[in-house]
Amino acid sequence: MKQVFIGLLLTSSLIALAQSAPKAVLLRLDLDETVIVGALEGNKWVDAEDLSTSSQAAIAGGLKSVLFNNTGVIGKAMAGGKVSIGSTCDWVRVTDISTPVKLPYLPTYAIAAAWNPVPRAISSIANTNATYQKIIADELQQRKIAKPAMVSQVLQVDLDNDKSNEVLIVAQNPRLSFDAQNRLNGTYGSEKGEYSLVLVRKVIAGKVQTFSLSERVIEKPFDGTSGQPQVLTQFISAIADIDGDGKMEIFVDDLVHEGYGVNIYNWNGKGFSKILEWGCGV
Ligand SMILES: [Ca+2]
Ligand SMILES: [Ca+2]
Structure with a gap:
């Protein structure tokens, strides 16, 4: 009985782990599309075409993101919503992004994560x-x-x-x-x-x-x-x-x-x- 209980606990916590929100979602902004580079699920980066349902849900629900480049953080953006297949490569997934920031050059990147992505000055x-x-x-x-x-x-x-x-x-x-x-x-x-x-x-x-x-x-x-x-x-x-x-x-x-x-x-x-x-x- 006890073993069954532990087994159930293990199974349910594994499911919870698999279903937890991604730690980070990384986006690449180019001239004509914003690509989902991947999501950090647990300690593993997962490609956009293989995302867990919870990562997909997080992206669909909207991502509060920080824009950054080789000078540091350059502003904020809202990303996510609809996800579609890239125009050139069928393994690429693209989504929307909205920001008032004028980007100095392309490509530029955005991340949705709980930590400061640029902790020291560049x-x-x-x-x-x-x-x-x-x-x-x-x-x-x-x-x-x-x-x-x-x-x-x-x-x-x-x-x-x-x-x-x-x-x-x-x-x-x-x-x-x-x-x-x-x-x-x-x-x-x-x-x-x-x-x-x-x-x-x-x-x-x-x-x-x-x-x-x-x-x-x-x-x-x-x-x-x-x-x-x-x-x-x-x-x-x-x-x-x-x-x-x-x-x-x-x-x-x-x-x-x-x-x-x-x-x-x-x-x-x-x-x-x-x-x-x-x-x-x-
Ligand atoms: Ca690091
Ligand atoms: Ca150093």
Whole structure:
């Protein structure tokens, strides 16, 4: 009898766990649609097409959200309501969002969560700063890349709250660009040695170490005979704590030939690992 009772308790608490509201819902705002990147159900990120009924209900009921980008929180938004299938990829789910905030660039992100997604300030350093030009020049030399250093972003923030700032550097040649609607442009590589690098410099036991999150280098320019044209575009679009552990994650948006997406990295104590990704492509 007692065993049956415990069994029932276990079953009902498991059902309760499965049915509890998502801890967070993450949204990606682009020019023509707002994508549901995923929901944090328990400790697991679930893709939009596989959401639990309670996550679906939370989204349908409306999400009080915070907008954020690579400068921090930029405002509030109401999101959710109707959910439909994305226009390009059938695994993508899109919903509505409403905000009075003018977005400085796209893509931008929004999260519905109970915690402050940007607990520490993010500051930006000029791309022309000689220190970071030199760091990128050295990184290129190590990789035997002959093209000049072209820094597109330098951001400074204490990601892991160890009271020491990390420095995030993106470099790209040809230069990173945005279109007339402030949307990230896809820049194709056409010459050997053109590159994009996404690096993080972090002090560990008093010493600066450089971690590479993602890099692209044109080894062989596309000549139309085999493979596909290569896009170099990589951009740190946002920095935020999306799982509520107090550590901030790095959003690296990228474009590929006929596709686009985002990879989200965190500091795991030893290095940076990808905790979530989203993408859509032909
Ligand atoms: Ca730190
Ligand atoms: Ca986190």
